[in-house]
Amino acid sequence: MNKSADIALTLPDGSVRTYPGPVTGSTLASDIGPGLAKAAIVIMVNGEQWDLSRAIEQNSDVAIITNRDDDALEILRHDAAHILAEAVQELFPEVQVTIGPAIDNGFYYDFARPTPFTTDDLVIIEQRMVEIIERDEDIIRSEMDRDAAVKFFQDMGEAYKAELIAAIPEGQAITLYRQGDFIDLCRGPHLPSTGRLGKDCFKLMKVAGAYWRGDSNNEMLQRIYGTAWRTKKELKAYLTRLEEAEKRDHRKLGIQMKLFHFQEEAAGMPFWHPNGWTIYQQIETYMRRKQKQYGYQEINTPQMVDRVLWEKSGHADKFNEHMFTVESDNRTYALKPMNCPCHVQVFNRGIVSYRDLPLRLAEFGSCHRYEPSGALHGLMRVRSFVQDDAHIFCSEDQITDECITFCKMLLEVYKDFGFEDVKVKFSDRPEIRAGNDDVWDKAEAALIAAVNSSGLDYSLNPGEGAFYGPKLEFVLTDAIGRDWQCGTFQVDYVLPERLDAHYIGTDNDKHRPVMLHRAILGSFERFIGILIEEHAGRFPMWLAPTQVVVTGITSEQDDYVRSVYEQLTTQGLRAEMDLRSEKINYKVREHSHAKTPAIFVVGAREEKENTVTVRRLGSKQQQTLDLTDAISNLTLESLAPDQR
RNA sequence: GCCGCUGUAGCUCAGUGGUAGAGCGCGUCAUUGGUAAUGACGAGGUCGGAAGUUCAAUUCUUCCCAGCGGCACCA
Numbered sequence: 001m002n003k004s005a006d007i008a009l010t011l012p013d014g015s016v017r018t019y020p021g022p023v024t025g026s027t028l029a030s031d032i033g034p035g036l037a038k039a040a041i042v043i044m045v046n047g048e049q050w051d052l053s054r055a056i057e058q059n060s061d062v063a064i065i066t067n068r069d070d071d072a073l074e075i076l077r078h079d080a081a082h083i084l085a086e087a088v089q090e091l092f093p094e095v096q097v098t099i100g101p102a103i104d105n106g107f108y109y110d111f112a113r114p115t116p117f118t119t120d121d122l123v124i125i126e127q128r129m130v131e132i133i134e135r136d137e138d139i140i141r142s143e144m145d146r147d148a149a150v151k152f153f154q155d156m157g158e159a160y161k162a163e164l165i166a167a168i169p170e171g172q173a174i175t176l177y178r179q180g181d182f183i184d185l186c187r188g189p190h191l192p193s194t195g196r197l198g199k200d201c202f203k204l205m206k207v208a209g210a211y212w213r214g215d216s217n218n219e220m221l222q223r224i225y226g227t228a229w230r231t232k233k234e235l236k237a238y239l240t241r242l243e244e245a246e247k248r249d250h251r252k253l254g255i256q257m258k259l260f261h262f263q264e265e266a267a268g269m270p271f272w273h274p275n276g277w278t279i280y281q282q283i284e285t286y287m288r289r290k291q292k293q294y295g296y297q298e299i300n301t302p303q304m305v306d307r308v309l310w311e312k313s314g315h316a317d318k319f320n321e322h323m324f325t326v327e328s329d330n331r332t333y334a335l336k337p338m339n340c341p342c343h344v345q346v347f348n349r350g351i352v353s354y355r356d357l358p359l360r361l362a363e364f365g366s367c368h369r370y371e372p373s374g375a376l377h378g379l380m381r382v383r384s385f386v387q388d389d390a391h392i393f394c395s396e397d398q399i400t401d402e403c404i405t406f407c408k409m410l411l412e413v414y415k416d417f418g419f420e421d422v423k424v425k426f427s428d429r430p431e432i433r434a435g436n437d438d439v440w441d442k443a444e445a446a447l448i449a450a451v452n453s454s455g456l457d458y459s460l461n462p463g464e465g466a467f468y469g470p471k472l473e474f475v476l477t478d479a480i481g482r483d484w485q486c487g488t489f490q491v492d493y494v495l496p497e498r499l500d501a502h503y504i505g506t507d508n509d510k511h512r513p514v515m516l517h518r519a520i521l522g523s524f525e526r527f528i529g530i531l532i533e534e535h536a537g538r539f540p541m542w543l544a545p546t547q548v549v550v551t552g553i554t555s556e557q558d559d560y561v562r563s564v565y566e567q568l569t570t571q572g573l574r575a576e577m578d579l580r581s582e583k584i585n586y587k588v589r590e591h592s593h594a595k596t597p598a599i600f601v602v603g604a605r606e607e608k609e610n611t612v613t614v615r616r617l618g619s620k621q622q623q624t625l626d627l628t629d630a631i632s633n634l635t636l637e638s639l640a641p642d643q644r
Numbered sequence: 645g646c647c648g649c650u651g652u653a654g655c656u657c658a659g660u661g662g663u664a665g666a667g668c669g670c671g672u673c674a675u676u677g678g679u680a681a682u683g684a685c686g687a688g689g690u691c692g693g694a695a696g697u698u699c700a701a702u703u704c705u706u707c708c709c710a711g712c713g714g715c716a717c718c719a
Contacts, residue, residue, distance in 0.1 A: 207647090220647050322717095374715080430719085465719095590681085
């Protein structure tokens with residue numbers, strides 16, 4: 001039996017529907033049921049997303065994607081971008097459109113326009129988008145030859161679109177999508193019509209500048225960001241989430257909790273206040289213990305060294321713009337932007353035998369980098385910072401073991417600070433780099449082998465390595481969902497060569513060590529910033545600037561409050577006492593707002609019985625304990641995780 | 645660095661072409677109250693900096709600085 005004209009569509013459940021000729025996704029969906037027809041967004045045809053209106057002409061495996069599928073959101077957002085572009089072109093005909101993809105949580109569209117959009121414009125544009133959704137315009141797919149498409153867009157005055165299409169290989173068919181009078185180059189797929197985006201499920205968020213094709217040599221376009229969701233409820237939930245995240249912003253909490261501040265005279269360089277510095281010191285002490293445990297030796301090197309050293313190391317070439325310099329003694333000194341060259345100097349002063357390797361030199365190294373003004377961001381991106389830096393000098397065959405041990409140490413540290421979710425990226429050779437390809441081949445292969453044996457999942461980050469070697473990046477996420485690189489592990493064959501490091505091998509000959517650059521926190525500043533957001537300012541006991549406040553119900557208990565306070569501080573606890581003649585409600589409220597983890601309240605009863613009533617942050621429950629028990633409980637809880 | 649927005653008391657913010665106001669915080673006094681705000685009084689500001697327009701600028705204009713949102717950058 002030959003029924004070749006028939007088209008058989010196999011659904012995910014294995015059932016087959018047969019049609020006498022080409023059939024569209026919409027037809028299929030309607031045949032299955034009206035509910036599905038309404039919910040359908042696109043159709044998967046042999047693993048590819050197709051528009052519902054596109055005719056399927058061959059036997060295929062198909063699956064209808066509805067707005068419940070995850071893929072649907074991306075399509076929805078992409079549609080929202082097109083509707084945005086249509087609205088802008090209607091309102092501002094002189095504007096040229098460029099690109100507008102879906103992104104996490106929403107979409108954007110880049111426009112070329114001599115004058116930027118204002119926030120008032122956004123309101124008007126948003127209204128027009130609602131109108132376009134209400135018009136429920138069909139979104140129609142069509143194909144065009146590349147050269148015809150270039151001409152088509154040129155004639156329309158859309159130079160950017162024409163440029164994009166011209167970059168597509170010749171002879172390839174271009175897909176275009178039309179909705180109303182708006183027509184755009186687009187891979188698709190799209191929803192069947194503009195009415196499928198809920199008019200109360202999206203919101204324009206902000207305007208921003210963005211370079212054409214992401215290149216800072218190009219002109220700046222006007223980008224409009226928006227968010228879009230399946231339902232109004234989802235949109236609202238997202239906006240609420242944003243608000244909540246803003247409350248955790250380390251810059252806000254840093255001021256509220258008196259942790260640190262910045263000021264004009266030292267842009268990007270934090271002033272640490274007692275509270276913030278207490279946290280910093282706890283972390284430093286912890287890291288010092290941890291490094292000792294893992295066989296590191298701590299050193300300290302100068303804040304600035306003669307430019308000559310940076311020229312030898314290659315930093316002057318690759319890093320010049322980012323170094324602060326000081327003229328003195330007829331020399332040019334550069335504030336160190338990294339510690340590595342200094343560490344090599346320390347290595348070079350010892351006659352090191354292969355028996356001494358791996359040699360692990362650690363420094364809480366204070367660095368300065370001239371970061372572009374626009375890059376500064378609270379504690380996350382600063383111009384002066386301290387790295388928990390270390391360099392492991394080792395032989396080639398020790399790289400793998402060192403990497404595995406390092407990953408273990410890093411995960412332990414992150415866990416102790418409450419971070420279980422760590423992204424790992426592998427970055428290979430960048431375009432501008434030192435060292436020849438053989439060296440890079442070797443370094444990349446060694447690092448890949450090492451990360452594989454440490455069993456971590458990682459993603460590839462092509463071309464993002466350091467100029468001297470490939471690296472692993474360990475990334476944590478802040479409250480607003482921005483990723484920040486903290487830890488790093490870099491294999492470096494180049495610097496030992498440039499700075500002439502060597503050790504004596506078993507053969508009594510000189511050998512070049514490999515240098516492994518590594519950091520776990522990255523910078524104390526950034527790490528603390530992330531820590532603040534992670535805990536929303538409610539630090540665990542071992543990190544909290546003030547661990548406990550002692551206060552009395554009335555001033556009758558002042559002497560007892562003093563005595564409790566003395567005993568707490570004698571135990572090494574970070575205690576405060578509050579002897580103000582305020583009501584207990586007021587004092588509890590204030591210390592709760594200050595995010596102090598424990599409050600010891602004492603009244604006449606407690607004084608008589610030598611007890612304290614403990615109130616813990618986040619709980620309304622009170623617990624009266626013997627003073628000695630309360631103190632020993634707190635002492636135990638105050639231990640760092642590695643000391644418990 | 646680029647585009648846009650913002651910059652007023654310690655903090656959060658209102659306001660005006662005729663040299664400023666609130667709440668919290670701070671100080672003093674009163675109050676001694678059992679777990680998220682007791683009351684009264686008081687101190688505190690060259691309105692980010694410089695120039696210009698004006699009889700008069702915190703307010704309008706220009707430049708600079710810093711912060712915020714993006715972009716680029718993050719060795």
